[in-house]
Amino acid sequence: MILRRLHLSTGGESHGRALVGILSGLPAGLPMDPACIQKALHQRRTAGGRGGRSRLIEEDEFRFVGGVYQGQTSGAPLVLEIPNRAARDWEGEPQPTVARPGHADYPGMLKFGWPSWMPIAERASGRQTVLWTAFGALARQALQHLGIEVLGFVQSLGTLKFRDAPARNPDLNRLRQQCVTSVFRTLEEKEAHIHEELERLRRAGTTLGGTVRVLATGLPPGLGSGMEPHLRLDVRLGGSLLSIPSVVSVGFGDPSLLASQTGQQVLDGFDTQHPGKRRSNHQGGVEGGMSNGMPLRILLHCKPIPTQRQALPGFDPTKGETRPAPYRRSDWTAVPAVSVVAEAVTALVLLDVILEHTGGDRWEEVISRFKAYREHLLSFRSSPGETGRST
Ligand code: EPS
Numbered sequence: 001m002i003l004r005r006l007h008l009s010t011g012g013e014s015h016g017r018a019l020v021g022i023l024s025g026l027p028a029g030l031p032m033d034p035a036c037i038q039k040a041l042h043q044r045r046t047a048g049g050r051g052g053r054s055r056l057i058e059e060d061e062f063r064f065v066g067g068v069y070q071g072q073t074s075g076a077p078l079v080l081e082i083p084n085r086a087a088r089d090w091e092g093e094p095q096p097t098v099a100r101p102g103h104a105d106y107p108g109m110l111k112f113g114w115p116s117w118m119p120i121a122e123r124a125s126g127r128q129t130v131l132w133t134a135f136g137a138l139a140r141q142a143l144q145h146l147g148i149e150v151l152g153f154v155q156s157l158g159t160l161k162f163r164d165a166p167a168r169n170p171d172l173n174r175l176r177q178q179c180v181t182s183v184f185r186t187l188e189e190k191e192a193h194i195h196e197e198l199e200r201l202r203r204a205g206t207t208l209g210g211t212v213r214v215l216a217t218g219l220p221p222g223l224g225s226g227m228e229p230h231l232r233l234d235v236r237l238g239g240s241l242l243s244i245p246s247v248v249s250v251g252f253g254d255p256s257l258l259a260s261q262t263g264q265q266v267l268d269g270f271d272t273q274h275p276g277k278r279r280s281n282h283q284g285g286v287e288g289g290m291s292n293g294m295p296l297r298i299l300l301h302c303k304p305i306p307t308q309r310q311a312l313p314g315f316d317p318t319k320g321e322t323r324p325a326p327y328r329r330s331d332w333t334a335v336p337a338v339s340v341v342a343e344a345v346t347a348l349v350l351l352d353v354i355l356e357h358t359g360g361d362r363w364e365e366v367i368s369r370f371k372a373y374r375e376h377l378l379s380f381r382s383s384p385g386e387t388g389r390s391t
Contacts (some may be wrong), residue, residue: 001132001345002239005356006272007346010131013122015090020065021131025355028075029363030142037062040137041082041130044340048184049157049198049208050276057086062134070206075361078138082130090118098314100325102306106315115318126245126334129341136344142363146370148218148350152343153179154186154301154336160197162186165215167254167281170295172217174239185339193233201332209246210335214298214346219285220374221276221293223353231352232289240349241300244341246334249301253284268294276381300342302335 001008005025012019041060060082067078095116099105108120140150149172155162165187167173179185184194201208224233238250258266270280276293284297306312307330314325331337358369 001243002236003348003352004236006348006352008132009136010128012084013090013119014125014127015084015086015122017087019131020082020083021080021135022077022133023067023080024077025352026067026073026075026078027355027360027363027366028069028073030138031363032068032072032138033141034062035348036141037134037137040133040140040340040344043180044130044133044234044260044337046183047336048182048194048339049329049331051085051329051331053329054331054337059085060130073363078135080131080134082134084127090122093118096325097318098316098323098325100306100312100314102312103302106317109317124245126331126337129244129337132244132348133344136347140344140347142351143216143218143347143354145363145367146218146354148216149173150214150216150343150347150350151176151179152185152212152214152339152341152346154184154339155211155213157184157194157333157335158208158347160190160195160210162190162191163188165211167297168278168294170215170217172215175215177219179339183336185336196333207304207306207308207330208335209302209304209331210291212300212302212335212339214241214296214300214339214342216285216296216346216350219291219293219296219350219379221291222373222377223291223350223357224286224289226288226290229289233291234286234289236353237298237346237349240345240381241298241342243256244300244338244345246302246305246338247300247342248303251284251299251301252286253282253297253299255299257282265328268292296346298342298346300338302338303333305330305332 007024011023026387045054045058045060062080062082065079065081067074067076097116097120099109104120104124105117109117151172162289178187182191225231234252241247241250268280268281271277271279281294285292285294307328309327311324311326314323318321345362358366360366
């Protein structure tokens with residue numbers, strides 16, 4: 001995760017006692033609604049395509065261990081613990097030595113010098129994203145106070161394609177209602193089709209990838225910076241979203257259209273009817289590493305989960321032998337869960353960019369400084385000479 005004012009650390013193994021996360025850098029006085037965390041964790045856990053552990057075993061109960069005062073952030077690091085119901089003595093089990101292709105096993109065993117992939121896979125696991133989802137839910141709530149909405153949904157699963165949101169004026173509250181009615185988090189009722197496809201997958205013992213769209217509305221122009229690469233909004237969002245296991249690419253706007261059409265066709269020209277707004281939004285709301293005032297549109301490509309029902313062509317680095325890697329329990333597709341996680345990660349990064357922009361120790365201070373920035377934008381557009389840098 002690429003954060004600059006906030007700092008996020010997580011610890012704990014996927015089948016260890018619990019996962020623990022520490023988010024520091026939040027201002028004091030940010031109201032915290034545990035129900036919004038609960039809702040996001042539930043959506044992640046029950047997202048379509050999950051295997052037995054997530055659906056049947058985990059409950060994702062969480063507790064704050066520090067950083068809360070009178071229902072608000074205290075200004076100290078926010079500490080969260082989520083116990084694992086599927087905790088077990090994984091160190092006491094027979095240790096698998098055959099690295100599975102597609103997982104972190106092989107490079108991890110070589111890098112850390114362990115004769116088993118267990119300690120590697122226990123961390124390089126989708127389970128880690130439960131903490132990001134919890135903190136991201138709080139970030140999304142904070143952004144709502146600033147007039148910013150974020151939504152992640154599924155655009156495709158394998159070859160099944162679903163409806164995208166309007167590029168210029170998406171109503172995220174309405175779209176959220178549509179997408180949360182389906183565990184597959186699509187904007188269109190195709191549950192029967194999807195169940196059919198999943199049934200086919202189960203019979204074939206294989207898995208599916210897909211694409212996820214993340215949108216954010218209400219962002220003023222100028223968040224991020226094109227002056228230095230590490231300050232760019234697209235770099236911060238792109239790197240952070242790539243931290244989600246199974247995400248293999250992050251694009252902005254309509255990446256394949258941008259790569260295949262001419263500049264004339266895809267330029268987002270200014271709209272004569274609405275000053276500052278654009279006639280289209282192919283760039284996805286980011287220009288020169290900054291938000292441009294149009295809705296943020298991100299497209300993630302996710303690979304299929306590498307675990308397959310049949311043994312995989314694996315490699316045992318302790319013996320230097322190519323050997324079949326036995327099947328382990330897994331999910332069928334991670335894409336609907338990724339849409340929940342990606343929404344959370346996007347919210348965390350946007351909050352981080354805004355906190356860096358405003359500074360401030362108290363949430364009230366952040367709100368009033370952000371409001372002042374919006375007012376500056378309005379008056380600059382109408383009379384730049386007075387609010388601009390005239391000396
Ligand atoms: C995961 C494999 C499955 C998933 C798990 C991530 O767990 P298990 O190996 O216990 O069956 O269910 O995801 C979660 C538990 C979660 O909360 O996301 C993996 O291999 O990464």
